[in-house]
Every structure is written in structure tokens, then in C-alpha cells.
Amino acid sequence: MSRRFDGDKILVATHNAGKLEEMEQLFHPFGVSVVGAKDMNLPEPDETETTFVGNARIKAQAAVKATGLPALADDSGIEVDGLDGAPGVYTADWAETPNGRDFMMAMTRTNSELVERQAAQPWTARFCSTLVLAWPDGHEEVFAGTVEGTLVWPVRGKLGHGYDPMFQPIGHDRTFAEMSADEKNAISHRADSFKKLIAGCFG
Template sequence: MKKIVLASNNAGKLREFSRLFADLDIEIIPQGQLGVSEAEEPHATFVENALAKARHAARITGLPALADDSGICVHALGGAPGVYSARYAGEPKSDARNNEKLIADLAGQADRRAFYYAALVLVRHADDPQPVIADGFCDGLIVDAPQGDGGFGYDPHFFLPQFGKTVAEITPEEKSLISHRGKALRELIGKLKEHGL
């Protein structure tokens, strides 16, 4: 595999994946450059949605494809927003409205534990019977008042006790070490090396 299509048009994800895959001499190409439309994400789990996105991109391009599905899961809300993290407050997608809804839904709740979760799936071809799957977690607490202006999504409200800061207040380097996506990506690359892919 010298080229992999990324089943995303997110510039931040493209930079992160490209940097880590460069060591393997693999080029990551965003699906938009190859005319691939966004796939449906109808499933109740992150892994199933990531697999659907990867198979969709591989089917259209004929290339191996990598997809991720990620979000935030809050214990007091039974795991919500979960797979609906990006659209928690409805359409159009809005980080500000999603955060407002999350804080409103947690009003009066003492349990503020939450975790970010990412599932990564790589398929060698659209009908790959054994996709390479990796995942990662990042534990934290939800705080009412936003802190910091870095990151995106729920980062200003996601407090990391070990840093005494929210994700929006730590450096990009610190974030890549502890983030759900960073952990999942390192696991995925380890599996690719282990299997000589």
C-alpha cells in the first residue's frame, strides 16, 4: 500500500494522518480529491460507521481506505452524545450549539465523567474480509465554563485532571500524545507493521 484514501475531508485529520503515515512511506489522499462523496453513517456504533465510510471510499476509488468515527461519551447521559457528537444539537453542525446542549443536559448532574473515543478502520479493498481496526480512549470531566481557545468540538469543556487544563488549553503536541485519535492511530500503525502491510 503506497496510497491510502482518507474517508474524510477534514483538514486537521488529513494533517495528523499524513504526518504519522509518512514514516511508512504511505501517501494519504483525502476522498474529496478523488470525487468521493460523504458516506451515510446510519449505525449505532463508531466501528460500524467507520467501516461503512472506509468501504464506501475504497469501492469508489479502488484504493485502500482509512476511516475514523469518533465522539464524546458522557457517563451521566448513558454514553450520549456518542455517534451523534457532531450533530448533537441538530443540523447544521455547530460546535457552539452542541456544547450548549451538552451543558444544559448535564445541569444538576454531579457525575461529570466523560471520555473521547475514536475507532479507526482500514480496508485494503471494498470487500476486505479482515479490516484492520484500532481504537483509543481519552478520559476526562465535563466543565460548565469553556476554557481555552485551542482544539475544536467539545475541547473547551473537556477537562483533563492530569494537566489541570481542558483539551483546548494544552499544546497540539500534548494533545496528540493523550488524544483518543492519536492513541488509535499509533495502535493502527503498530498493527500494519506487525502484519507487514
């Protein structure tokens, strides 16, 4: 049995405004208010692990230690089969520039590497999201979610963030960046891990 969350406030250990907004929308029906790591002036810990769960754990534990609040951290990324699962946990690193993250650059690199490798079409990929909910007493719950799809080029759509304009989920003819937030939130990798979190700790 997962531990039930009985508070009314949760610290989401992210500095990513898009991710925080998504979490606020997902938590809203449960009467839980969300505060972000940036609002609390928390530094971003170094993500030194090679797995989504390892990096989510680093972020959650750092936030708990700094604030004493229960903290939820998500580590997510895209795994591209034609690139042997890359960029995976390094998805954000592929977008890193001296002036912040540039996901158009990351998507262009992904396309170029697939073309160079002559990867077979369709380019299958999945978004992965691992959530770690950590309590001040050291207890943790872990929930992993995925959504399968294919990569498109050129990219399509102006909504969403990250790799959304390049990712078309299976069973749909639009990319995540062509869907409204509500449509995407119903089927995304984070929706999948979040459903498991809600069933485990809030249901």
C-alpha cells in the first residue's frame, strides 16, 4: 500500500515554469496548492544519476531537506529508439545553451542524428516521466509513466514545451504542440505517472 498524502500544500521541485503550470492544473481538483522550487529560492541540485528515478530522487530529497515540506519531483525526457534511447535523462542537456534552453536546437540535433544513422521510419519514441514524492521523515513513493509515439519533421505546433512539437502520440494525427493543454494532459507521460500517484497517495 502506498502512503496517503494528507496535507494541503506540496512543493514541486522544479524551476521549469511549464512543468509547474502542468502540475498546478493536475493537482487543482484535489484541493492541494502547489509551490515551486523557484518560489522558495531553492538552488537546482546537480542531476548526477543516469536514470529518471535517480534524478527525481535527488531533486525531491534536496527540496525536502531545504524546506521541511513534502516534495514532489519529476524527471522526464524523451527516449528515441533510433538513437538507442538517447537523449533520455539528458533531454534537457541537449537543449542547454549559455542563454538558457533551446529545444528547437535539441530537436534539430535529434532529427540530424536520425538522418545520419539512416534510422528506419517511423521514428518511434516515448516520453517518460518518473515522479518521486518524498516526505520529511524519509519515506518515498515512486511512480513511472510513459506515452508512446513517433517523431515528425519538420516540427508542428506552437503549444506545449520541450519536444512537444516533434512528438506525435500513437493513435493521434497531431503533435503534443498542436493539442490544447487539456488534451495533452489527458494522455501525456506525466498524466500517466500522475494517475498512478493519485491512485496511490490521494485516492
